[in-house]
Amino acid sequence: MLSGTLSLAVALAQASPGFAQDRPSNGESAVEVSAEGREIYEQICQSCHMADAKGCGVPGAMFPALADNPRLADKDYGSIILLKGRGGMPWFAGMLTRPQIAAVLNYVRGHFNKYQDTVTVADLDRITTANPPVPDCNCGH
Amino acid sequence: MLDHFTAPTRRDLLRVIGKVGGGAALYQTMTVLGHAAESHFTGPPQLTGARPGASVLVIGAGLAGMLAAYELTKAGYKVQILELQGRAGGRNMTLRGGDTVNELGSVQKVGFAPGNYLNPGPWRIPYHHRTVLHYCKELGVALEPFMQSNHNAFIHRKTAFGGKPQRYRDLTIDFKGHVSELLGKALNAGALDAAVTPEDKARLLEAMRSWGVLDKNMTYGKSEKVGEQRGWERPPGGGVNGAPIPNDPFGLSETLDSKIWDQLGFFAEHAMQTSMFQAKGGMDRIGKAFQARVGKTIRFNTRITKIAQDEKGVTASWTDAITGAAGETKADWMVCTIPASILGQIDVQIADTKKAALKALPYGNSVKIGLEMKRRFWETEDAIYGGSSFTDQAIGLVSYPGHGCFSDGPAVLLGAYPFGVGAYVLAGMTPERRIQAALDQGAVFHPAHYKAEFSNGASLAWSRMPWILGCCATWTEESRAAHYQNLVSMDGRIVLAGEHCSYYGCWQEGALLSSLDAITRLHQRALAG
Incomplete structure (x- = not known):
């Protein structure tokens, strides 16, 4: 369910990630990101x-595990990082809609963890308005 | 006075200006002379007179690190390079038969036939990337033309022409023709009389008629003149049936469906214009040429765990990735080329502003997939020699080898090269599923042969490379304004370098320019301090 305006945002935010950098071409991708x-x-x-959300790499050069991650107990933690990026991880505000960001956060927090409260689009709007700093994370753990 | 400008060579003149006015004056002068507008490169740095015994520790044996080592050694420094991998070159690499791709989560053995290869990282060099071209020449790396564009290759969009790919040539010529006709109509209707003088109106009408190949009624349509650009239903021949028969242009609306302006705009970019080059035999020839000069100074399999500095020097703490042994290496100065995605996770003694810059620099992702086909059916069946066919599917494009045209036997296609969402989708697949997806999607261009002639494939997802965890740094206007100068500034005895420390991100040129700038400042600081 990728609307035309969203896929344009994808092109702007991600398909041309740098000034005049090497890349396949211009234009928006027709790849549809799921709503689920x-x-x-x-x-x-x-x-x-x-695939198992356990992250990978070694300390000093790793993607953190999302499974069994106590930092995700705070439902704003993942929301802020998805909206604003952190370190090597890009922001996804241009590639995913707010309903998609909420949906994937709820999947990660509910399926790979046991957090039952729900992230809503209203939560994401609240974070955007409040504009909190990106939290430091213990990304090696 | 003007006579003086004819007597010295351009190079002599620039040397004098450089000595008197410094680098900025030199660059300004070269720009006026139309010489340097494309690149900041003004020739290799003339670094001389290092203090006796002065030492530099270079972290990372990619192009930025090896260039730093090469030039600093020439300047008289004692140089040591520490490299995490068991190979040199960094993102400058080439995959050939027998190579192994070690990703986080998977291992692939490359099965390409002898002579065939895939450049999973950099693969083309614009004619104005003068630093790369200079060092290729200096180090003896043979270059050959890279076929950047191909009028006979395809454009595919899921929602255009019922999903049927069309030739780039047909779409660009029809787009030009229809737009010319419309501008002619607007001019003739007087709609632009307030915007153009009568003289310019007359010239524009003539331009539209000629450039758009319009007929005497200023309309675009099937004609022999259009056929001379667009190709033919039956091409010109000899003898009794020699007369050509033109084909039917597409209508305006379906031409617009293709969004052909995306490709037109892409190829109009300075960095995408011809001439384009590639290293003969594989892009890793460049890394190997640098390695031939500085390889003795590289300690491989060395994982940096901590970087510290004080008024006397720098210390890198490391563990050997093979033996697990810990060690320390000290030097007077450091050039650190570790990608920001990794450096931000390491304990480094640098200013908080530099740390903040590292934390604000995400890495884009990309995937390349090489598909070895048993024969060059795109040449024999479709008359496509090099260049790329573009699609809005996840693979982004199919690119045809421009080297080895007309040869028999297997050849390797670039079967995918996406950034953005397509890159994430493909990177998250197993290597086997990536190949299947690339075959399924690429078959849209060559349905009769793509799967039937497939032999074997290999892929590399940059997010799964354990030593970088991404493809290249993604700056925005805002992050540049807030952090760029903080990132590139010399911090005590440490200076960072690499494509992430340049305005030529994701290009080898950016890595090399960054390195030259970093070591020039380091040398000045070392002589002053």
Whole structure:
């Protein structure tokens, strides 16, 4: 369910990630990102955090585990990072809609963890308005 | 006075200006002379007179690190390079038969036939990337033309022409023709009389008629003149049936469906214009040429765990990735080329502003997939020699080898090269599923042969490379304004370098320019301090 305006945002935010950098071409991708949390995870997140959400790499050069991650107990933690990026991880505000961001966060927090409260689009709007700093994370753990 | 400008060579003149006015004056002068507008490169740095015994520790044996080592050694420094991998070159690499791709989560063995290869990282060099071209020449790396564009290759969009790919040539010529006709109509209707003088109106009408190949009624359509650009239903021949028969242009609306302006705009970019080059035999020839000069100074399999500095020097703490042994290496100065995605996770003694810059620099992702086909059916069946066919599917494009045209036997296609969402989708797949997806999607261009002629494939997802965890740094206008100068500034005895420390991100040129700038400042600081 990728609207025309969203896919344009994808092109602006991600397909041309740098000034005049090497890339395949201009224009928007027709790849449709799912509305469903599990599928969004498989399409986007597991490219780095791996299919089991256990992360990978070694200390000093790793993608953190999302599974069994106590930092995700705070439902704003993942929301802020998805909206604003952190370190090597890009922001996904341009690639995913707010309903998609909420859906995938709820999947990660509910399926790979046991947090039952729900992230809503209203939560994401609240964070955007409040504009909190990106939290430091213990990304090696 | 003007006579003086004819007597010295351009190079002599620039040397004098450089000595008197410094680098900025030199660059300004070269720009006026039309010489340097494309690149900041003004020739290799003339670094001389290092203090006796002065030492530099270079972290990372990619192009930025090896260039730093090469030039600093020439300047008289004692140089040591520490490299995490068991190979040199960094993102400058080439995959050939027998190579192993070690990703986080998977291992692939490359099965390409002898002579065939895939450049999973950099693969083309614009004619104005003068630093790369200079060092290729200096180090003896043979270059050959890279076929950047191909009028006979395809454009595919899921929602255009019922999903049927069309030739780039047909779409660009029809787009030009229709736009010319419309501008002619607007001019003739007087709609632009307030915007153009009568003289310019007359010239524009002539331009539209000629450039758009319009007929005497200023309309674009099937004609022999259009056929001379667009190709033919039956091409010109000899003898009794020699007369050509033109074909039917596409209508305006379906031409617009293709969004052909995306490709037109892409190829109009300075960095995408011809001439384009590639290293003969594989892009890793460049890394190997640097390695031939500085390889003795590289300690491989060395994982940096901590970087510290004080008024006397720098210390890198490391563990050997093979033996697990810990060690320390000290030097007077450091050039650190570790990608920001990794450096931000390491304990480094640098200013908080530099740490903040590292934390604000995400890495884009990309995937390349090489597909070895048993024969060059795109040449024999479709008359496509090099260049790329573009699609809005996840693979982004199919690119055809421009080297080895007309040869028999297997050849390797670039079967995918996406950034953005397509890159994430493919990177998250197993290597086997990536190949299947690349075959399924690429078959849209060559349905009769793509799967039938497939032999074997290999892929590399940059997010799964354990030593970088991404493809290249993604700056925005805002992050540049807030952090760029903080990132590149010399911090005590440490200076960072690499494509992430340049305005030529994701290009080898950016890595090399960054390195030259970093070591020039380091040398000045070392002589002053």
